[in-house]
Amino acid sequence: MLSTGLPQGAVPKLERPGPLRDRVYEALLELITTRALQPGQHLVESELAGHLGVSRQPVREALQRLNTEGWVDLRPAQGAFVHEPTEAEADQLLTVRTLLEAEAARLAAANADDGILEAFEELLLRGRSAVANQDIAGAVALNSVFHAKIMELSGNAVLAELGRQVESRVRWLYTPVARTRGELSWKEHEQLVEAIADRDEERAAWLMRMHTEHTRHSYHERDRS
Incomplete structure (x- = not known):
């Protein structure tokens, strides 16, 4: 070593x-x-x-x-x-992430077609499997793929590019709470996909906002018992 x-x-x-x-x-x-x-x-x-x-x-x-x-x-x-991120740095990044991804989810719902459920089926399956097998690195990587796909489906190239710019820092902050978020995170992903497939823009945005806020709160609570 x-x-x-x-x-x-x-x-x-x-x-x-x-x-x-x-x-x-x-x-x-x-x-x-x-x-x-x-x-x-x-x-x-x-x-x-x-x-x-x-x-x-x-x-x-x-x-x-x-x-x-x-x-x-x-x-x-x-x-x-x-670098050791301060709590303020992390909070600012994760707050901006919530704003970007909530809008991406709304736009994805507005643009959804009939094949949206099939497009996410394998990804959701792999994510749940990674969590069940305690494959944290795999779950983190698949989480990034999931959120990038939502950004892509938004149809807004500028929004997707902003998402790519913060993705590596989000993954950096998500990794220490991935085990805690675990199964619940992928259940929230499923609900998001269902809202997008139903073309429910308001619900998709709300679910994404709650989903990303759960991660933000988990990060701040990670070392507290």
Whole structure:
């Protein structure tokens, strides 16, 4: 076990074709958003380079980019650390997410066709299965797919792009509460799909608002007994 907290061999070596610094950036961002690298964790360039099979230079460049985007904190004379979101930061993000996704659900209901239930059937099945099997990483990934699909069905390209911009941060914040939300979250997903299929715009928006607010409250309550 290295001080970065990643098991030896857990991260695949990066292929060389393409801009290496971009591939390193994407790999590190994935490790941060999935919390394989935890908030507050010290990031050692040489160890990350060893995990990824690259030199330290692209790792350094990726960390600088992640710092600019708020994922990593570069501290003088200390090094790089995964950013620890404050409660206020998390609340602001999850509040904006509620606004975006409630409108996306309303528009999806307005645009729904007769095949909407079939379009979600496999996704809902896989999500429930992941929760039942305690596959938290799988459930988080499928949750992101579900919400992205709602955004897509809204038919509003600008709204969908805004959704993509906040998706990785939402996944970052959702991961620590995914186990708590678990089965209930996917029941709420089912209700959302039914409202969209019924073309009930008001109910779809309300259900999405309640659904995303449940996640926001769960995040703030995650460490409280």
